[in-house]
Amino acid sequence: MSQNDVLFERAQKTIPGGVNSPVRAFRQVGGTPRFVTKAQGPYFWDAENRRYIDLIMSWGPMIVGHANPEVVEAVKKAAETSFSYGAPTEGEIELAERICALVPSVEQVRLVSSGTEATMSALRLARGYTGRDVIIKFEGCYHGHADSLLVKAGSGLLTFADSTQNAPSSGGVPQDLVKHTLVLPYNDVEAIEAVFKKQGDQIAAVILEPIAGNMNLIQPSKAFLNAIRSLTNQYGSVLIYDEVMTGFRVALGGAQSLQGIQPDLTCLGKVMGGGMPIAAFGGKREIMSRLAPLGNVYQAGTLSGNPVAVAAGLKTLEIISRAGFFENLTSQTQKLMAGMKQMADKANIPFAVDSVGGMFGFYFSKEVPSSYEAVTKTNIEAFKQFFHLMLDEGVYLAPSAYEAGFTSMTHDDAVISAIIAAADKAFQKLGA
Numbered sequence: 156m157s158q159n160d161v162l163f164e165r166a167q168k169t170i171p172g173g174v175n176s177p178v179r180a181f182r183q184v185g186g187t188p189r190f191v192t193k194a195q196g197p198y199f200w201d202a203e204n205r206r207y208i209d210l211i212m213s214w215g216p217m218i219v220g221h222a223n224p225e226v227v228e229a230v231k232k233a234a235e236t237s238f239s240y241g242a243p244t245e246g247e248i249e250l251a252e253r254i255c256a257l258v259p260s261v262e263q264v265r266l267v268s269s270g271t272e273a274t275m276s277a278l279r280l281a282r283g284y285t286g287r288d289v290i291i292k293f294e295g296c297y298h299g300h301a302d303s304l305l306v307k308a309g310s311g312l313l314t315f316a317d318s319t320q321n322a323p324s325s326g327g328v329p330q331d332l333v334k335h336t337l338v339l340p341y342n343d344v345e346a347i348e349a350v351f352k353k354q355g356d357q358i359a360a361v362i363l364e365p366i367a368g369n370m371n372l373i374q375p376s377k378a379f380l381n382a383i384r385s386l387t388n389q390y391g392s393v394l395i396y397d398e399v400m401t402g403f404r405v406a407l408g409g410a411q412s413l414q415g416i417q418p419d420l421t422c423l424g425k426v427m428g429g430g431m432p433i434a435a436f437g438g439k440r441e442i443m444s445r446l447a448p449l450g451n452v453y454q455a456g457t458l459s460g461n462p463v464a465v466a467a468g469l470k471t472l473e474i475i476s477r478a479g480f481f482e483n484l485t486s487q488t489q490k491l492m493a494g495m496k497q498m499a500d501k502a503n504i505p506f507a508v509d510s511v512g513g514m515f516g517f518y519f520s521k522e523v524p525s526s527y528e529a530v531t532k533t534n535i536e537a538f539k540q541f542f543h544l545m546l547d548e549g550v551y552l553a554p555s556a557y558e559a560g561f562t563s564m565t566h567d568d569a570v571i572s573a574i575i576a577a578a579d580k581a582f583q584k585l586g587a
């Protein structure tokens with residue numbers, strides 16, 4: 156029994172499934188989760204003191220690498236003056252100002268503690284602002300675990316759930332609640348046009364991952380994005396970009412800066428806290444001013460704007476704003492994907508790749524999929540084998556075929572070459 160097995164067995168006695176978030180449990184790929192003892196740059200070490208190259212980076216946040224010295228220093232300094240006050244601080248203003256400057260569609264922003272809180276609050280705000288109940292989400296998009304968003308959701312829900320059309324993807328979610336959630340296929344322009352034509356005046360909000368990363372990486376078509384923006388404008392519905400994953404990850408200004416679209420509200424998380432539990436939602440002043448204490452839409456949090464998390468976020472945003480950061484991250488990620496594709500081709504294995512900024516997807520299929528349905532048709536069995544072969548080679552991929560992967564500024568040429576060499580061996584074994 157390895158030390159990871161020992162810890163997993165012990166964990167399962169007091170923690171449901173042994174983990175504090177489902178996908179960590181390796182249920183899709185099988186085997187024992189690695190218990191992490193420390194991490195540095197692009198690496199982490201498990202309970203056996205084995206080193207892995209990390210390609211999930213805490214599911215996105217660690218874009219400047221694990222234990223980045225500048226961020227560690229900022230956190231230490233903040234921690235010395237207490238962890239939390241429950242009263243406002245100047246750091247919160249600085250972080251709000253920084254976010255508004257980097258994401259121009261955000262005129263005002265409220266800090267919260269998780270991506271789930273951000274999307275849940277943005278939705279309540281959209282409903283309060285419009286006085287309407289119905290929301291539209293897209294198949295395979297995950298927006299955290301608030302009740303009305305757990306319908307045909309991606310990430311762990313897609314990995315584990317046996318979801319039927321418009322049934323909740325989770326137990327404990329009333330049908331009555333999700334009846335206000337309409338679920339449409341991603342990248343389907345006709346479907347969204349038809350729904351707006353039928354009941355556009357009842358739709359409070361459309362929420363989407365502007366580049367989906369919770370059903371593996373799936374890019375939207377221009378026509379899809381344009382249709383959503385023009386229909387929400389036409390019918391007075393709120394367009395919510397859930398950039399919890401893509402914000403400060405695919406580009407400094409998020410997916411919206413690449414797409415040239417201004418959503419009404421934006422949800423942020425992950426990178427903006429550099430690994431600390433902090434997230435945000437923000438957007439048009441006219442909508443944001445409906446929040447308490449100004450307006451009647453309630454939202455609050457004991458630890459919201461936590462000073463230690465704010466310090467980590469501010470330093471992380473400062474580092475990623477430096478000249479050349481995203482050019483470098485993008486080219487390293489492209490190099491990684493091109494190298495893996497080349498090795499798969501060499502082994503004659505159908506394999507496709509995609510990436511945007513520091514976020515990537517690879518698929519055991521001939522083509523890059525463009526919908527949830529297409530992703531579920533890729534070769535999941537091949538992925539499972541590949542995952543374990545890579546793990547044996549010391550490369551830690553997301554333990555599910557329905558997740559995107561993430562790089563950091565510490566994934567330098569030597570690290571990328573090591574991953575490609577590992578992939579070469581893994582594909583050879585897979586093809587044998």
Ligand SMILES: Cc1ncc(COP(=O)(O)O)c(C=O)c1O
Pocket residue numbers: 214269270271272274297298299300310364368369397398399400424425434
């Ligand atoms: C797009 C998106 N929205 C929301 C969330 C929820 O964020 P959190 O896990 O911080 O609650 C996630 C988490 O993976 C996400 O990827």
